[in-house]
Amino acid sequence: MGDNTIKVGEYIVIQKQNYKKLHKLNKPNSSVTVGKDSLNLNGIVGCKFYSTFKMISRSSKRSKEYDLELTEEAANLIDEIGLKVSGTDNRNIYDDGRSQKLSATEISDLKSDSTKASDIVETLITNSKTFHNKTEFSQEKYLKKKEKKYFEFIQILRPNLRIITETLYKLDPSKVQGIRIDTLSQIITLSNISSEGNHLLYDSGSNGLLAAALLSAMGSEAKGKLIHMHPGNMSQKQALLAMNFDSEHLNKCLSVNVYSALRQVYQGCDTHTQEAVLENESNLKRKAADNIEHESKIPKLDDSQVVDSEVKEVNMDDSQSIKKKPKWHFDNIAAAEVLTNKVDSLVIASKEDPQNIFLELVQFVKPGRPFVIYYSVAEPLQNLYMTLKSSSNVAALKLTCNWMRNYQILHERTHPEVMMNGSSGFLLTGYVLK
Structure with missing residues (x-):
């Protein structure tokens, strides 16, 4: 993983409040778009991960381009402004569109002329007819909304498995086959990943997330190999590369086309x-x-x-x-050698029906070793479960579903999050007997 310094050529995670973006820093003066803002990343190279930077607007008026300046910590808008006077209830406040004295043009000019978000929001509060009559809770809600809009700080995070999983899942769950962090942890645990063993993964669409997770679990001092099978010409590797593994660790993963690798096994190498x-x-x-x-x-x-x-x-x-x-020719030969000697676990996460894939690959698993099959819906795994129930070469079959609920924990306002996806696919697990 290297040291804790931001370097060119590595992946970084840019965080602005609750928004995270995965980005590869190809050159020092590169730019990246975060929401509607364009950030020049020239000032971050050589700084420590988890450093905080202030967004400094460029001289052009109404520009959305910003330079970054290293700072100690992000300012809290509520602490800077402070809530002094508040009302007892909101029953006499009406949203008639005339509570703000400033026009849209004046607010736009204010944003381009001011250097601090707190100055903008304080001016808006001063020119509001209703703010001081709102309850303390409503005022906090208003300030949080404005802070989100005018927030001027970002933080550069070091990619790790949890951050990458959460970032990709929040961006688009379908890009990682709906695999959430709790499901990913179950896959790693149930497949019994170890640094000494060889492991087989078939992945047809998780953006390299499963390969990153299994290789990370094997560790940098792993003696074994991870055979990463995929159905296309090129494997999906974004999450794997985003982990910034060193070359020795990364070479423990052999990414091979499933058809080429099996042909190499059955027809021989030479x-x-x-x-x-x-x-x-x-x-x-x-x-x-x-x-x-x-x-x-x-x-x-x-x-x-x-x-x-x-x-x-x-x-x-x-x-x-x-x-x-x-x-890829030499990777196929190396993978065929590992498969011939058999592997210590099998993990499948496919977009297609997993039954034929499992029946083809299970023969390369050593007796007494586990397998884990992930699918986004239950029906294909139910069919495979019934097929394997009548077989004598597997045992301890179990079909499970992970269900997780996030909670907002605040003073007198603790409740489950309203907008979230409760399901994260299904797992069929068991052990190979012979």
């Missing part, structure tokens, strides 16, 4: 290479014989010299062909 070498040998011998027969200028060679020259040329062509092979 069959096609041997056939190509033999074909090259026969072609070279034929060409050499033709040259000796028709070209009088070519000195006659005995059989041993012809064979030696042919073997040298074949070896040279073969070594050149090996150098030209892409990385």
Whole structure:
């Protein structure tokens, strides 16, 4: 994970109040859009993670572009302004659209001329006809709304599994197959991830979240490998790369296409290479014989010299062909070797029906080892549950659903959050017997 300093080339998390954004810092003077604001990140390189920065507006009027200046802490609008006079109830307050004396143009000019959010809000309060008649609770609510609108501080967080999961889930749950942080923790626990073992993951759409979680659980000193199978040409790796693993840790994860890796297991590693070498040998011998027969200028060679020259040329062509092979070819060979020796757990999170995938991959799991299958709805897992119930090679089958509710904890205002998704998919778990 490296030290605690913000560096170019790594992922960062930009937090503005409750909003978080995952961003890769490709160059020092890069810009990023946060809501409607454009932030120049030039001032953050070399600073510590979890540092707070103040957004300094550029000189152009009504500009949404900001530079960042390191500061000690974010100011609290309520503490800066202070609530002095409040009413007893709101029964005589009507929203007729005329309570604010300032016009929209004057407020816009105020935003461009003021340097502090508290100055803007204090001016708005001064020119409000109804603010001081509101109850203390209503005044706090008003200030929180204005603070959200005019908030001028951001914090740079260091990516970790919890922050990445919450950020991606809040942005769009479908991008991570609806996997919430509590479900992710269950998957890690039930699959019994360890640093000594080899683990198999099939993932077809969690944005690399499951690969990041399992590789993180294995640890940087892991002796085993994580085989990350995917159905497409390229695996989804955003969450995996966002963890900023060092190269040695990241290389413990072998991302391979499921069809290519299985073909490598079933057909062997060197069959096609041997056939190509033999074909090259026969072609070279034929060409050499033709040259000796028709070209009088070519000195006659005995059989041993012809064979030696042919073997040298074949070896040279073969070594050149090996150098030209892409990385995925060697990843397939390494993955096939791990699968042949069998793995210590199997995790599946698929968008397609998991039954055929599980029946194909379960043969690579050692006896007595666990498997975990995640799916966003229950029906496919119910069908697989009934199929496996009649099988003799699995045990301890269990189909579960995680249900979590967030609560707002405030003085005399504690209640469940109204807007939230209660479900986070279903898990089918068990153990392989043979």
